[in-house]
Amino acid sequence: MAQQVRGIRTRGAILEAAAEVFAQHGYHGASIAQILERAHVTRGALYFHFSSKEELVQGIFAQQVTEQGYPPRTYKLQELVDEAMALACRLPQEMMLRAGAKLAMEPQLQELMDDGPWEAWAQRFAEVVAVAKTHGEVYPHVVPDDLGHFLVSSWIGAQVVSEMTSGWKDLEQRISMIFGYTLPSIALPAIFAQLDFGPDRGTRVLDEVRESVGG
DSSP states (O other), X not given: OHHHHHHHHHHHHHHHHHHHHHHHHHHHHOOHHHHHHHHTOOHHHHHHHXXXXXXXXXXXXXXXXXXXXXXXXXXXXXXXXXXXXXHHHHTTTOHHHHHHHHHHTOGGGGGGSTTHHHHHHHHHHHHHHHHHXXXXXBOTTOOHHHHHHHHHHHHHHHHHHHHHHHTTTTHHHHHHHHHHHHHHHHBOHHHHTTOOOOTTHHHHXXXXXXXXXXX
């Protein structure tokens, strides 16, 4: 059991180091030597868990969509907003997410993505919208898969512009604006009036999660 725990920790340390190096240098600028130095592991230990740089990238992509344990809400649309806004809050703070976002934008890596983190998020959002539709929260014309992909495409665009113009300082504001213009066209008026998509929504949701864990 102790050996298994050490293996999990070593694998996690390697992925974290790889994320830091990829986020700083990109895929082609990163080297295995840099990752080894950052992770403080031997070459043998790295290759025991990952046989190549490509597998490291796939490991980082696999970490992009995780169950964060966000609190359940009265409306599924609010849960959708909470996840998207919390992601906007987390991206500048979490190296794994930053590396995944950078790597996902590299055209040369598209064949490694297996649809990648963007498709995984689109599917996640579509699942939430589908449940919201069964609950009568959205208009009948809403197609969950289409909306999931639209939201992710909008999110990516906001993320790219925000990184280039402010180093992600205004990312939450930009995602809030996306919901401000999108939600009225999909949510029934009585539901929309009760949704909270303020620019600090992600921060408040994450604070709530931390308080529940700490409590």
